[in-house]
Amino acid sequence: MKPSLTLKLTQHLALTPQLQQSIRLLQLSTVELEHELEKFLQENPLLERAEEYVQPPALPDDRADGDFQESEPSAEPSSGPVAGDDDGWPDEHFGSGGSAGSFDGDDDGDNDYQDVQAATVSLRDHLLWQLALTSISERDRALVGYLIDALDDDGYLSQPLEEIAQAMPDELDVGLEDLQIALRYLQNLDPTGVGARSAQECLALQLMAMPPTGTSSLAQEIVLQHLDLLASHDFARLKKQTGADDEALRAAHLLICSLNPRPGAAYASTETRYIVPDVVVRKVRGQWSASVNADAFPRLRINSLYAQILSRQRGSGLSVQLQEARWLIRNVQQRFDTILRVAQAIVERQRQFLEHGEVAMRPLVLREIAETLGLHESTISRVTTQKYMATPRGIFELKYFFGSHVGTETGGACSATAIRALIKQMIATEEPTKPLSDGQISEVLGQQGIVVARRTIAKYRESLNIPPVSLRKSI
Known part of the structure; x- marks a missing residue:
């Protein structure tokens, strides 16, 4: 077979770097977007943050073509109602006289919603502090400290004492009886119930620490002997086994329910994660409308000094970075424009939810919003994932409004x-x-x-x- 040349005409979709970046920014959450922008700011000297809020302008019809004009940062956005103008959002949710979407009443408006970790005392530190105040021997104090290190986050001693005794060095001569004494010392510390080896023992320790009454005695009996009947709500057999009447059994049940089965949980280290809503929904003059949250919109602009230098020196090596900076600003604006369009379309279909709550939620699928806005269903899926809407009824992920x-x-x-x-x-x-x-x-x-x-x-x-x-x- 002789080699030959043939001409074939085909069509295929080619994603430009600008379009790839636009798709990538659209699927990022607000927190992820901030991390991504930080990378661009470090790598591109022509890109900088504006000191004041820049209202995202409406995108022109020919957004894919034409030159992008750098704009100076404007003052706070003039569009949008002032907090407290109408029903829906009370004034305490916004700064007095602040712009739509502002969640902070500080004059400087500098609210970056960074995660804040409150300083808390750990369960171990709390117990060791109490242990240091006790008048027990150094040996017992050391054994109690060893048991404290073996507690889990809920304050339970899940490892059997026999295993702990076997793990102790032989030269210390620690027996099971020594650990049992140390455990009693531990179980007398605050919070009550710490050092328990089961939920049953934890509840019993808390009941034994209470002043003796008829109700607490009955509750102890139920916890120690009939906890399985209580767990299965078999009150008929429970009355037969204890001989208690309905009133006494009800009081004992309420007392047991008031106990804390996880005494160490209050001292567990937890990291608070804050959600930054992308849009804010408010009712103005009887109409529900969505607006971009000013604290979520990145304040980006072209560095004016470098832009002036480039305007006088054609062919500079920074020209590529200038174009990349323009693309990024355009794509960020387009991202929030798309999110706002989708959010407004959701609001128009879920007005009854905003008025009356979950019972009035109407069925909604991604395809319905896609057809309304002339977008692909996959685009709606990207927009509604990890994007949040602040409403008078709370903050919800956009995907929350869709369902079966x-x-x-x-x-x-x-x-x-x-x-x-x-x-x-x-x-x-x-x-x-x-x-x-x-x-x-x-x-x-x-x-x-x-x-x-x-x-x-x-x-x-x-x-x-x-x-x-x-x-x-x-x-």
Whole structure:
């Protein structure tokens, strides 16, 4: 076969570097975007942060072409209502006279929502401080300190004393009885219940530390001998085993429920993570509208000094970096423009949720927003992931407003979020002695025209962390 040349015409999609960057910025969360911009700021001397808020301008129709003009930073955005103008947002959520989307009332407006770790005392430090004040021997104090180091975050001693004794060096001559004495010292420290080896022992330690009463004595008996019956809410057998009447059993049950099964959890080190909403939703003159959160929008601009130098020196090596800086500013603006468009489309469809809460959530799918805005469904998916909307009802991820739905008898549809809210409402108002079963909840919803199978009710109930009917029954 002789070699030959052929000409073939094909079409394929080529992603320019600018388009790739635009897609990448769109799928980043606000925190991730800040980290990404920090890298650009360090690598590109032509890019800098503006000291004041720059209102993101509307993108022109020919946003993919043409030259980008650098603009000087403007004052606070003039568009958008002032906090407290209308119902929805109370004044304490915003600075007095601040711009829409501002969550801080400080005059300088410098709010970067950085994570703040509160200074807390650890459980170990708290126990060692108490141990140092006790008048026990140095040997016992050392053994108690060894047990303190073996506690978990909840304050439990999960390792058996026998194993701890075997792990001790032979030259110390520490036996099981020595560790049992040290454990008693430990269990007398604050918080009450620390050093317990099981939840049963933890609750019992807290009850024994209370003044002796009829209720506390009955509660101790239940915890030490009949905790399994209490856990299964088998109150009939519990009354038979203890000989207590309904009133005494109810008082003992309430006392046990008031105890802390995780005494060390209050001293656990936790890191608080703050969510920066991308858009803010407010009601102005009876209409719900979304606006960009000023604290989430990056304040970027071209360095004017370098731009002037480049305008006089053509062919400089910084020309490429100038173009990259322009692309980045344009893509950041386009990112927030797209997020705002999607957020406003969601707000227009979920007005009833904003007015009445979860029970009024309407069914919504990504395709509906995509068709309305003329965007691809994958773009809507990127926009709604890890992007947040601040509303008078709380801060929600944009994806929260989308979900599955079930049919109604009238041929319509009801959002799964609304059904979960209805289930939560019904269980919250049920009689403790006669809680509603999943089948009964299904029947009640059916009477309202919402057809939901019993197994679907069970699935929604479990997603709300609500126990089954047998565990919700009280005396």
